Amino acid sequence: MKAITHDNPKSRYVRRFLASLTCVGLGSSALMAQDDANEASEEVFELSPFVVDGSEDSGYVTNQSLSGSRFSQNLNDIPANISVITAEMMEDLGAYDVQDAMAWSVNSEVSGVGETTSSDATGITDLERRNLTINIRGIQSTTARNFFKWSINSDGYNVGRIDTSRGPNALLFGASSLAGLNNITTKQAIFKEVNKVSTSFSSTGGGRAALDVNKVLIDDKLALRFNTFYHDMDSWRDYGNSKKDGFALAGTWKVNDTFTVRFEGEKGTTENVAPKSAIRDNTNGWDHSTLEVAVANPNTAANRRAANAANAAAGVAAIAANYAPIIDINNLDAGAVSWAGQVISRGDGAFLKPFVDVGLTSGTEYVPMDLTEQTTLVDDPADSFQSALLLPDWDYGNLLMAGSVVGEHETYSVYLEKKFSDNFFVEVAYNHQDENRKWHSQDGGPNQIYYDLSPTLPDGYTIDGSSDNPNFLKPYITAMPGVREDYVQSDEFRALGIYRMKWEWLELDVGGNVSYRSSQSGQYRRALTIVDGDNPDLSASENKPRFRHYLSDPTDGFTQYRDGETYTIGGSTLEYVNAGTGGGQAHTQDQLTSMMLFTSGSWGHEGKLKTTIGIRRDKFDVEAFNNYITDPVTKEYLRSELSDTDADTIDSPSYGAVYHLTDWLSVYGNYSKSFVFGNKRQLSFLGETVAPPIGESTEYGVRFRFGRKLSGSLNTYDSQQENNPINVNNIVNQIGFIHDALGWDELGQRSDTATTASEGYEFRLTGNPTKSWTLTGSVSFPERMNTNSYGFAMDEYLSTVPATWLEAAGVDAATAAGITSPDDIANIDTSEGSGVDVEAIDAITTRWTNILNIIENRRVNDGLGATRLSKINGNFLTRYSFREGSLKGLSLGAGVRYNGERVLNRTAEGDEIVSDDYLTYKVFAKYGFKWKDLKWNVSLNIDNPFNDLNFEYKTVNATTLDGITYNISSPRSAKLGVGVDF
Numbered sequence: 001m002k003a004i005t006h007d008n009p010k011s012r013y014v015r016r017f018l019a020s021l022t023c024v025g026l027g028s029s030a031l032m033a034q035d036d037a038n039e040a041s042e043e044v045f046e047l048s049p050f051v052v053d054g055s056e057d058s059g060y061v062t063n064q065s066l067s068g069s070r071f072s073q074n075l076n077d078i079p080a081n082i083s084v085i086t087a088e089m090m091e092d093l094g095a096y097d098v099q100d101a102m103a104w105s106v107n108s109e110v111s112g113v114g115e116t117t118s119s120d121a122t123g124i125t126d127l128e129r130r131n132l133t134i135n136i137r138g139i140q141s142t143t144a145r146n147f148f149k150w151s152i153n154s155d156g157y158n159v160g161r162i163d164t165s166r167g168p169n170a171l172l173f174g175a176s177s178l179a180g181l182n183n184i185t186t187k188q189a190i191f192k193e194v195n196k197v198s199t200s201f202s203s204t205g206g207g208r209a210a211l212d213v214n215k216v217l218i219d220d221k222l223a224l225r226f227n228t229f230y231h232d233m234d235s236w237r238d239y240g241n242s243k244k245d246g247f248a249l250a251g252t253w254k255v256n257d258t259f260t261v262r263f264e265g266e267k268g269t270t271e272n273v274a275p276k277s278a279i280r281d282n283t284n285g286w287d288h289s290t291l292e293v294a295v296a297n298p299n300t301a302a303n304r305r306a307a308n309a310a311n312a313a314a315g316v317a318a319i320a321a322n323y324a325p326i327i328d329i330n331n332l333d334a335g336a337v338s339w340a341g342q343v344i345s346r347g348d349g350a351f352l353k354p355f356v357d358v359g360l361t362s363g364t365e366y367v368p369m370d371l372t373e374q375t376t377l378v379d380d381p382a383d384s385f386q387s388a389l390l391l392p393d394w395d396y397g398n399l400l401m402a403g404s405v406v407g408e409h410e411t412y413s414v415y416l417e418k419k420f421s422d423n424f425f426v427e428v429a430y431n432h433q434d435e436n437r438k439w440h441s442q443d444g445g446p447n448q449i450y451y452d453l454s455p456t457l458p459d460g461y462t463i464d465g466s467s468d469n470p471n472f473l474k475p476y477i478t479a480m481p482g483v484r485e486d487y488v489q490s491d492e493f494r495a496l497g498i499y500r501m502k503w504e505w506l507e508l509d510v511g512g513n514v515s516y517r518s519s520q521s522g523q524y525r526r527a528l529t530i531v532d533g534d535n536p537d538l539s540a541s542e543n544k545p546r547f548r549h550y551l552s553d554p555t556d557g558f559t560q561y562r563d564g565e566t567y568t569i570g571g572s573t574l575e576y577v578n579a580g581t582g583g584g585q586a587h588t589q590d591q592l593t594s595m596m597l598f599t600s601g602s603w604g605h606e607g608k609l610k611t612t613i614g615i616r617r618d619k620f621d622v623e624a625f626n627n628y629i630t631d632p633v634t635k636e637y638l639r640s641e642l643s644d645t646d647a648d649t650i651d652s653p654s655y656g657a658v659y660h661l662t663d664w665l666s667v668y669g670n671y672s673k674s675f676v677f678g679n680k681r682q683l684s685f686l687g688e689t690v691a692p693p694i695g696e697s698t699e700y701g702v703r704f705r706f707g708r709k710l711s712g713s714l715n716t717y718d719s720q721q722e723n724n725p726i727n728v729n730n731i732v733n734q735i736g737f738i739h740d741a742l743g744w745d746e747l748g749q750r751s752d753t754a755t756t757a758s759e760g761y762e763f764r765l766t767g768n769p770t771k772s773w774t775l776t777g778s779v780s781f782p783e784r785m786n787t788n789s790y791g792f793a794m795d796e797y798l799s800t801v802p803a804t805w806l807e808a809a810g811v812d813a814a815t816a817a818g819i820t821s822p823d824d825i826a827n828i829d830t831s832e833g834s835g836v837d838v839e840a841i842d843a844i845t846t847r848w849t850n851i852l853n854i855i856e857n858r859r860v861n862d863g864l865g866a867t868r869l870s871k872i873n874g875n876f877l878t879r880y881s882f883r884e885g886s887l888k889g890l891s892l893g894a895g896v897r898y899n900g901e902r903v904l905n906r907t908a909e910g911d912e913i914v915s916d917d918y919l920t921y922k923v924f925a926k927y928g929f930k931w932k933d934l935k936w937n938v939s940l941n942i943d944n945p946f947n948d949l950n951f952e953y954k955t956v957n958a959t960t961l962d963g964i965t966y967n968i969s970s971p972r973s974a975k976l977g978v979g980v981d982f
Contacts, residue, residue: 060086060766060768060774060775061711080167090156092879094200098154105162107873110133110134138179139179142182146185146186159185164180186248188264189224197209197212197982204236212226223251258419262415265411328549329548342454342458403440405437410434411434413431429496479546481527489520494514525578530543539635564576579636610658615651617652619647627641648692666703671697673694683749684753701714701762712767714763721756726786728750752793756785762778773881777876779872783869785863786862806819822852867902871902875896875897893923894924901914924939924940925939
């Protein structure tokens with residue numbers, strides 16, 4: 001980590017990566033003429049003009065896509081930057097799900113792939129993979145499956161290909177992020193026999209098996225495809241595990257030459273366990289000097305404050321969680337015990353100080369500190385210790401800090417495709433999705449380690465008949481087992497028609513699409529609660545025990561307590577109960593109706609000019625249910641009631657053009673608008689509804705294409721999205737103090753807005769230079785920044801509202817209207833008899849000043865580049881297959897990803913603080929052969945073959961340069977696969 005200025009030279013990694021990509025491009029151009037005559041034409045099974053099933057893809061190359069006009073088009077004729085991850089590319093990458101594959105897409109960053117972040121103790125990102133989080137061009141993109149909006153992290157067993165339309169053109173077919181649309185195409189039933197079974201085994205433990213069977217029941221009439229898989233694979237960290245299974249059934253029925261019915265359904269379950277590693281130095285507040293100050297009456301706030309103050313002066317604390325009921329996970333028979341007055345180490349200071357002054361490239365090996373050995377008190381404070389950073393080694397994890405996600409989903413779709421004439425085609429489609437996920441986690445910071453500094457046990461509590469604390473000076477963690485249940489249900493319908501017209505100088509496709517989507521989603525939180533007695537108050541703190549575990553003792557961990565089960569602990573009955581009126585209980589229903597018209601044209605005698613023009617009108621309604629109704633006795637949550645609604649209609653145009661200068665070179669450009677749908681809109685400070693985020697984008701570039709041998713593009717883009725909500729709690733709090741002083745009601749939630757700008761350059765290269773060689777690569781230079789942050793949006797509020805504050809404090813209207821800043825308040829007559837509320841005036845002066853300071857601090861970074869976004873990213877993947885000689889059947893490949901420098905923060909002088917760049921590698925091999933009249937293949941895929949420890953900060957404290965969040969790359973791992981076509 002270092003501080004640099006903007007003119008810092010690029011890293012040697014950038015030069016190496018760009019040079020390699022250039023050499024490959026030049027070398028492949030020289031080989032374009034080779035093997036052309038030897039290429040065998042592949043049979044294409046076109047199901048309909050609305051389907052691209054991937055059977056025509058060759059290596060990493062494809063010619064067709066639906067992402068330009070929802071009608072199958074040549075990629076070279078689409079005025080947008082579209083890249084495709086083919087089935088072969090996913091197989092070479094060893095990608096088990098969409099996120100694994102999208103990590104190798106153009107200008108993309110994927111959450112939780114191959115790295116772990118310290119912000120949640122290096123484990124939670126594995127759990128977050130339940131969400132499909134893919135950033136394109138620095139902005140979270142939208143994902144669809146067969147052009148239905150999709151949120152499930154689809155396993156690769158049922159994925160045929162992934163088309164990514166970056167930027168504007170993705171907005172032609174429904175509400176989508178400004179970043180673009182990732183469309184997953186599922187495996188379709190085709191009129192060709194497929195019989196494949198595959199297994200794979202991981203070096204970390206476990207494996208998976210998959211079956212793909214496609215049967216033609218009636219020639220050229222009826223086909224069925226069945227896919228299923230089972231996945232049980234361990235993480236590289238101890239205790240981490242992922243279990244998944246599912247099946248999918250697809251069918252294609254050609255009723256006649258003009259009418260086709262397709263259907264598909266899928267059902268699956270997942271269970272991911274991700275332990276958190278104890279990597280933070282949370283014990284450096286203790287100097288090994290112990291002063292026990294008991295709390296005489298812990299229910300008295302004054303007594304608690306006095307005891308905690310005395311303990312804090314001695315370097316220890318009796319925090320609020322320490323006097324709540326505690327269940328020792330290794331002494332369950334004792335039940336819940338009150339530890340009131342007992343003392344613990346402070347447990348603060350969660351920063352990565354040791355890495356500020358030491359480099360990670362020196363070869364120093366970092367291993368986790370053994371806390372169980374740090375049990376010796378010292379008399380001299382000078383001899384006290386600062387505990388070392390608990391950086392995990394490759395295997396280190398702690399099941400006690402684990403969380404797990406258990407989910408299940410089902411979805412089904414029906415597609416009716418009708419050809420009314422040679423020129424008129426219609427598709428009517430319907431999709432249903434239903435997903436439920438339960439996230440079992442330990443609330444209350446289980447990644448924080450404390451020391452038990454109480455030599456004696458609480459009154460009335462004994463262990464083996466003794467009141468002495470056998471765990472004195474031992475480290476432990478506490479947590480409150482809880483579960484968060486998320487559910488999403490949606491039904492989506494669309495009707496799409498396209499009419500093709502052809503004249504001597506013009507070919508024109510005119511289309512229209514009408515769609516309707518209705519969805520509902522919600523979240524419920526529950527905690528493991530003591531439910532003894534008749535109608536207890538389930539929200540009371542005495543019924544919410546925390547579990548304590550000493551790290552020196554083995555256990556099965558907190559995740560053993562699962563939702564839906566009842567447990568007896570120490571004579572008490574515990575269940576997961578949703579009690580209280582707090583957050584976590586929410587329900588939203590929304591409807592989105594879209595109408596779209598578009599045209600795709602080919603102009604001129606040779607059709608060198610291609611155009612696409614579209615207009616979309618969206619009408620949405622959102623109903624939010626977040627007023628909580630609870631049982632008056634038990635305080636258990638019963639239901640949510642409607643508290644807010646939102647509706648609007650938005651028009652979004654999209655248009656672009658491609659001009660083919662020569663047979664191999666073309667230029668293109670496009671423009672589009674977008675909007676973000678699905679979230680309840682906030683109120684501004686003036687009480688007005690904030691408009692939904694509205695975006696617009698332009699893109700232009702050049703393309704080259706040499707037959708099916710090699711293709712690529714170089715483009716630039718400029719996008720911005722207004723009305724992005726931003727967190728303004730600090731300002732709301734300051735205004736709240738003014739309202740209190742004036743006796744007004746609370747301001748309530750308010751939102752301010754900012755404009756997000758995304759711009760940059762992209763270069764992409766894909767091809768099959770020879771029959772045996774396939775490759776793909778890209779380099780991107782993204783930049784994202786926020787502008788018009790609050791301060792600008794607050795101007796109208798601060799130009800009018802302070803006068804109403806002053807009038808409410810007794811200042812006459814004329815004087816109040818003339819005050820434009822807190823400094824002018826000094827001129828107000830506050831003498832006795834003036835009728836002015838002096839305390840209210842003081843509050844207005846102080847808090848108005850604070851608001852202006854907050855705004856000014858925000859202005860300093862306004863318009864500067866976003867943090868946590870790499871300045872450069874790129875990837876390159878290649879494979880060579882031997883088709884003759886003794887090595888026939890063998891394929892060898894390799895890939896490299898470049899992760900560029902990231903801006904973490906800025907110094908007071910304005911210099912950027914950046915993290916170092918690094919490279920990650922992948923190698924793979926596959927051997928195919930015939931045995932027993934069957935086609936066999938054996939594959940090996942290795943991630944991080946050099947086992948490099950790539951360490952990268954994500955954020956830092958600008959004043960002390962302490963690391964706060966960071967990434968650590970995964971260690972070397974291998975997957976061995978065996979497959980057979982039968």
